[in-house]
Amino acid sequence: MNPGDVLTQLYATLEARKNADPQGSYIASLYAKGTDAILKKVGEEAAETIIAAKNPESAPLVYELADLWFHSLVLLAHKDLPLTALTDELARRFGQSGLAEKAARSK
Numbered sequence: 001m002n003p004g005d006v007l008t009q010l011y012a013t014l015e016a017r018k019n020a021d022p023q024g025s026y027i028a029s030l031y032a033k034g035t036d037a038i039l040k041k042v043g044e045e046a047a048e049t050i051i052a053a054k055n056p057e058s059a060p061l062v063y064e065l066a067d068l069w070f071h072s073l074v075l076l077a078h079k080d081l082p083l084t085a086l087t088d089e090l091a092r093r094f095g096q097s098g099l100a101e102k103a104a105r106s107k
């Protein structure tokens, strides 16, 4: 499946789960718990990604990165931001020098 299609389809599911029963959906249960619970999952998955990256096998890293991306997208959706808020920001950076971006942030 095309990477863009995967993200678009997953994000449509994340939006649809805003009207779902928390008893029947992990995503809806996270929304119901609120922002702090989602932030906790993002933090946990980031830590698990760091640990997995130290493993010589690639599968654990891919698995944990998928969890991290998933929970980051849950956060974006919970904040009522469209997926394009994220992709537009990444696209804006195309063609820019990474060092120039770094310098602009330190002002």
Ligand SMILES: N=c1c2ncn([C@@H]3O[C@H](COP(=O)(O)OP(=O)(O)OP(=O)(O)O)[C@@H](O)[C@H]3O)c2ncn1[C@@H]1O[C@H](COP(=O)(O)O)[C@@H](O)[C@H]1O
Residues within 6 Å of the ligand: 013, 017, 024, 025, 026, 027, 028, 066, 067, 070
């Ligand atoms: N891509 C995912 C996805 N990736 C990870 N996860 C869940 O994220 C959680 C990861 O947390 P952990 O690794 O800490 O595992 P855990 O111990 O079960 O988590 P906790 O209960 O402790 O929070 C697991 O429960 C995973 O099932 C996901 N849950 C859902 N999706 C997608 O969302 C769709 C709809 O999900 P639901 O609405 O929740 O059924 C699914 O069909 C998938 O396409």
